[in-house]
Amino acid sequence: MLRASKVLIPVFLVAMALGAFGLWDRLVFGKANLAFGSYIPWGLWVGLYIYLVGVSGGAFLMAFLHHGLGIAALRRPARYAVPIALLTLGAGLSLVLLDLGRMERFWYLYTRTSSTSLLGMMVWVYTVYALVLIAMLVAMARESRQALKWLSFAGIVLVVTFGGGEGALFGVLGSKPYWNSGILPVRFLFSAFLSGLGLVAFATVLFKRWASDAEDAAATRFLRMGLLGLLGLNIVVEFAEISVTLYTGIPAVVEAYRLMMFGEHWWVFWIVQLAAGLALPLLLLALPLGARPGWLGLAGLLIALGYAGTKQNLVLPGLAIPEFRTLPEAFVHARLAVTYFPSVTEWFLAVGVIGTAALAFVLAIEMLPFLRNHEAWGAEKREPHRLAA
């Protein structure tokens, strides 16, 4: 077992224990201990759902680049990318399932799907995508390169569909000027690619089973440049969106941005989103330091964490601006407030779901033969004396 696995498994078990408490609370007390309400109807879980599903899409991009486009340097990261894509998808969908007011009716999403609802259609896209991921795992186990190639092409179409579609879920709402933008699907897609590639880069470095060889160096070089390029692209897209909308000066939009930058949760924007998610990784990757796998992994982790903040900053300020300025005072109740901070139950359950997905990943790479075996990694075959423990 890798040393990282030995260290992290207990951590993830603790996360699962916290999650179990959150789950118990959710199932026994319903929504009583959740902090969101009617004017802020979506909270931490929905923010994490769109984030994790985006990460899944980004991770899949890695698999597509290798299996679909044949970029050999990404062979090892691509192997981790598929289980990461499946597990982050599962974690995101689990959180949004737990968020439903009537969880027991989730299957209505299949039996009563509305063709006019983006959310309704997305459920089918997620389902097909999950099946593609499972099929890819099977193909990986059988070393079926042809199947992997075609599955990765099918998968990337689905990724672009739901990656952009998630942005459209918000972008189509004329009720929320902060969200109502045609560029939102593009922002979602790029941020998904970035956070997914970042997480896979981090996992590849952390759970390294192979010797540092030329392939390893090529993968590091590719990931470094890829992440730098995507970071640059993201800056352009985000700048275009923020500058244009702020210049327009629509009060509800300006107020939402003011809230995001200088409101109660200012630190999410300045520290998580900008410093951790953008400035630091940009610095790490741009400097010669970024050529070293350890720093690349750290940059990937920071990007992945930073974009979790980005998604929260998309959901919450959009909801915190009431439809009418004095509406929250018209009928006063905690569920009709326009301020929100996740409750302990929400935090615990979120930590638990993510911890469970992370534990499943570690167990998969330790136990599934096609992820663990020496043959799977190729280079290990050539250098058997440097096998990991």
Place this chain on the structure above:
Amino acid sequence: MRSPDRKSSPDEKTVSRRAFLQGLGGLAAAAGVATAVLPEAEAAEAGRALPALPEGEGENLLLRMQADVRRALRKPIAERRWAMAIDLRKCIGCSACTIACVAENKLPPGVVYRPVIEEEVGEYPHVSRRFVPRPCMQCDNPPCVPVCPVKATYKRPDGIVEINYEACIGCRYCITACPYGARTADFGEFYTDGTPARQAYETEPSHEYGRSWRRDGKGSPSGNARKCHFCVHRLEAGMLPACVTTCIGYATFFGDMNDPESLIHELAGRRNVMRLKEELGTKPQVFYLT
């Protein structure tokens, strides 16, 4: 221009002096006979009897609107189009409509169908307050309907946007889609949570959408999105929405927009009519008189 309420006010009925004196004399004679003939208990009973309602439609605003509703009910549902008008000059912000709605629909904590939004206008020393009751707009182009992933909310033939509580999964996408903030989520809570006993008024059934919904905190409508439905259960029994009958200032009007004889049709054609956020293309069916 005379306002319709004034036009139809019973206070303005012209009664001739002769008729008035004759009536007064008749009353005095009747009272004398009753006192002399009826036993004491029966006399008291007679004194409590309600006065007869005016016969003609239009004698009283509420009665006129009620007649409008009953006339609409005689038509097929697809030929009705319910609408509401709220006279902002008359609303005094008493919130009686809000409370009537809560009582009528047995709304739990945090669920409100018709808040009254208060706004301050102007700067000192020229300051005034404006009250804007905000029910569901029952939009003709409702943004909440197409986003529902399970077709649990839809536009009825009579124009009311309905929520099927038994299909709603509680994703709250419709809540975010409503530009009026008119939908709220039922979190399954009770006013008496944390107290020794749950009170009976909280478990009384509501009759939304013509069905009996007894909240127990677990079954629907707990966990669902909820909103104003123009008291469709009352409408179908020939009664006006609770907010209309409760309004102490006769500031809320209701009726069938497809009926040119109805009061609502008359009001909606006025030049001082405005609708909230019309620019979004939602075609709200609640009109405000300013």
